[in-house]
Amino acid sequence: MEKIAVAVRFRPSIAEETSDRQWRIDDNRISLHKPLGTPISGVSFAFDHVFEESSTNSSIYDILIKSIIHAAIEGFNGTAFAYGQTSSGKTFTMNGSQADPGIIPQAVRDIFYTTHMIKNREFLIRVSYMEIYNEEINDLLSLVNQKLPIHESLERGVYVAGLREEIVNNADQVLDLIKLGEEAVDRIQYLGWAHIPYRDSKLTRILQPALGGNAKTSIICTVAPEEVHIEETKGTLQFASRAKRITNCAQVNEILTDTALLKRQKQEIEELRRKLQGHHSEVLEQVILKQRNDMHKSELECEKLAMELEEERKSHQVLKLRIEEQQKRIDCLNELLSSNQASCSIHENFHSDSVSEEMRSKNCMSENNIFATPTFKAMPDHFVMKRPNHSKGHVLSPLPVNFTNIANEDLWEQLNDGFTTNLDALQMTPIGTDLQERTTMERSQVDELKEQYAILERKCGQLRDENSSLAQTLSLSKQDAVLLRAEKEELVRDLNYERLKMKDLKAAIRSFSLAFAERECLLNSLYSTSKAMIENYSSPRFSD
Ligand SMILES: Nc1ncnc2c1ncn2[C@@H]1O[C@H](COP(=O)(O)OP(=O)(O)OP(=O)(O)O)[C@@H](O)[C@H]1O
Structure with a gap:
């Protein structure tokens, strides 16, 4: 108590x-x-x-x-x-x-x-x-x-x-x-x-x-x-x-007495046998089978995801290369654009008489490369002339419609926009038809260049659009890759968890079987001992 x-x-x-x-x-x-x-x-x-x-x-x-x-x-x-x-x-x-x-x-x-x-x-x-x-x-x-x-x-x-x-x-x-x-x-x-x-x-x-x-x-x-x-x-x-x-x-x-123990052991063995052969073991087997199937499924899923990930990685690589290429092209075009802007500004300052071959080649305006310089700035509406020796400041006037070999006072008045000057002090006069031809030719070249410039600007715009859409695709692909990776990690975690569960179940079955075998052994030995005792008791020695 x-x-x-x-x-x-x-x-x-x-x-x-x-x-x-x-x-x-x-x-x-x-x-x-x-x-x-x-x-x-x-x-x-x-x-x-x-x-x-x-x-x-x-x-x-x-x-x-x-x-x-x-x-x-x-x-x-x-x-x-x-x-x-x-x-x-x-x-x-x-x-x-x-x-x-x-x-x-x-x-x-x-x-x-x-x-x-x-x-x-x-x-x-x-x-x-x-x-x-x-x-x-x-x-x-x-x-x-x-x-x-x-x-x-x-x-x-x-x-x-x-x-x-x-x-x-x-x-x-x-x-x-x-x-x-x-x-x-x-x-x-x-x-x-x-x-x-x-x-x-x-x-x-x-x-x-x-x-x-x-x-x-x-x-x-x-x-x-x-x-x-x-x-x-x-x-x-x-x-x-x-x-x-x-x-x-x-x-x-x-x-317990031996007999009670024997009875108890027998009951327990029966119970264990029932559990092992009956519903319990079936359920365990089904669970193990299901775990195994789930595991295979998860493994397949993992492989599939890995393949998808690889594909995704490859397409990323291709996209990246394309973007790099596009960027290079855009950079190249931008370089050309800026160099041509520089050449246009020089061109604006040309005096019609002083266009030298040296200048032409410097600004890519030779016959050979005129179409290779795509981005020219548009020419001003008025072609202007400069008369360097007349005064310190530049006197600019619209170009007369026609030049002749001889400069008279009217022409100069026209050239100087009403500004009168001493004709004796002039050192030279404009040179007529040759200059006219050159000017017309340059005008048409400039028009062509303008067209080329517009085309190239359109192209540049298209490339920029393409570039930004490629960048968008790349970022979407990156997001997809992150999601795929997370999904894969989750599957791997599930898989490991299922593996652990399966391991536990196997251990439970093993210990269950061991206990069952041991009990059976014990029962058999107790049974043989009892049988021997009974035989012993019923032998003639005891009958007497
Ligand atoms: N010995 C202790 N040391 C530190 N904190 C304690 C101790 N005993 C209780 N507490 C704290 O007091 C609070 C109430 O305790 P607890 O939830 O164990 O009470 P309870 O009797 O189980 O309540 P209920 O019956 O409402 O479930 C909890 O925040 C718990 O952490």
């Missing part, structure tokens, strides 16, 4: 308040005090352990839970649960945080660590996970198992019928299952004392063996230290005091 271990844990205070009354902890005693330290009578409780606000989950595990886990490994029933008002720290105590794992992850790791160290015994560890919500029991590992009933039998005691039990081989599998179960819950309040009456609830029934039955039990009552929660805290402490009076009678579950 032994008492239930009851501990109280204070969570750190959330509110910064000045309180009239406060809880005081002295060793394992909790009492309520007035501001000046006077204890309030009748509000004092003693427990097995009281954990202050600064306590850690790991210290709680070591002091309160570890011994239960080790006893369970030895064959006892064990129960540990948290009880307390909302927001008092139940979840924190059970699940904990990354830095301070709660008692569930610690217990799970401890179970596998300890069972691995025991070499002379075999363990079969199964996990189930359920919620009690509004007095209904739901399976968190199988969503089809809802509203499950509570049964009781001589062999199993109180149990939830139809609850899924997963065989597990390591701690991570258990924690993964718990995570899976938590995803199914969108409501972790099992022990909301304000909502579920302590008596008559399904929870009370399930906890029956733990509260006064065949089990070792630890209860962690979580409380909030703030004054505003004093009444709820008192309620929790009263529950804890009642729980402390409960006595359990824990016994190692079964010490």
